Amino acid sequence: MPTELPEISASRDMQELIARQAILGRQGEIIGYELFAREEDYGPLADPFLSSARVLVKTFSVFNVEQLLGGKLAFINFTDSYFDEKSLALFPPQQIIPEFTITEAPNRDFIGNLINLQKIGFRLALDRFEGAPWQVALLKVMSFIKIDTHANTPAVWEAWIHMIRNANLPNTPALIATRVETQAMARRCFEMGVDYSQGYYFMRPEIITGKTLATDQRTIFNLLNLLAEENPVSDIEETFRKDPGLSYQLLRYLNSAGLTRGQEIDSIRRALILLGRQPLQRWLTLLLFASQGSHKSPLLVVAATRARLAEMLRERSPLLESHPLALHRSFLVGMLSLLDVCLGQPMAGLLEELRLCPEMRAAIMHHQGEDGILLQVVEAAERGDIDAVRDGAAPLGLTAADITRMSLESMAWAASLR
DSSP states (O other), X not given: OOOOOOOOOGGGTTOEEEEEEEEEOTTSOEEEEEEEEEEXXXXXXXXXXXXXXHHHHHHHHHSOHHHHHTTOEEEEEEESSSOOHHHHTTSOTTTEEEEEEOOSOOOHHHHHHHHHHHHTTOOOEEESOOOOHHHHHHGGGOSEEEEESSSSOHHHHHHHHHHHHTSOOSSOOEEEEESOOSHHHHHHHHHTTOSEEESGGGGSOOOOTTOOOOHHHHHHHHHHHHHHTTOOHHHHHHHHHXXXXXXXXXXXXXXXXXXXTTOOOOSHHHHHHHHOXXXXXXXXXXXXXXXXXXXXXXXXXXXXXXXXXXXXXHHHOTTXXXXXXXXXXXXXXXXXXXXXXXXXXXXXXXXXHHTOOHHHHHHHHHOOHHHHHHXXXXXXXXXXXXXXXXXXXXXXXXXXXHHHHHHHHHHHHHHTOO
């Protein structure tokens, strides 16, 4: 019998930690996120349906999915044992991809439910495809097929790709390689014909010997150092004057963000004074991640989420200082914690070149000090590690539920960046 959506009591509201993992295309563009839930009292939710139902209810009741996920797809996992197509029909099919983890051949009623979901506009995903005959039979109703590249050898999963591609289907489903942990594996997956890839490979730095910063990155580094060393506005203005493209981006940002306050901007100097040093430093740091190609870098979304969450944790902690300089520092620590991945260079050298203060370097490199503790909590929330979140929340005077709310808010903020 299908299970109805569980009733979620107000007393347990927001007691689960919602985490997400990006699904990327060939060019590094984000096409969607898989959403996960971890229960505060008991760790990972044992019942996949309960987990998914709570994620759905909380996501749609607390945040608009467009705001939270930036218009990307939300993959939500279900099993054949705990699944109710009438409950799923309460949610928008254009946003939600029901993803099914099935361990044995499904019965006729379950297949009928899948067909009904398809008829009302849902695109379906089959997780952990392993070439079983009953899985092959399901291909005709699936829009996405996920293949685990970590639990299987390349020869095995490559054979599955060929099997799906040669299945003579009216509409071949898109293939998603999962648990892709290295950039080399991601390249191999795409070379073998998968359409999308999922895993933390895009957050693992690929260090290339002798790689140097691009010209625009070098300019941003120079500006960040000028700001950190409190050089006069004239020096900062001169650097902008030498880079018309960067000057144009600054002026466009001021106008689009509504920061001109009705004033006419007749010079870079006026723009710099109007914006202020700390906001300029934040904008330039964001720009490092945003300028990695024609599309929005997935790292910008992750790094911006880290930055905003670190700032919010400090701001709302009753035990930490929350003056503007401290908030600004926590934001930068969160953002810069992925700088090595963004630029493909060792972190120690990048931080040395940026001439950051010792406290920020210690926080980023060794998770030391207040900002180091904040970064540990941020990374735990990113992984959905409820135990680590709870352990880190206590010294901040916060609860895991507090951090869940802030995590969702930071995701929404990062997704809204353009």
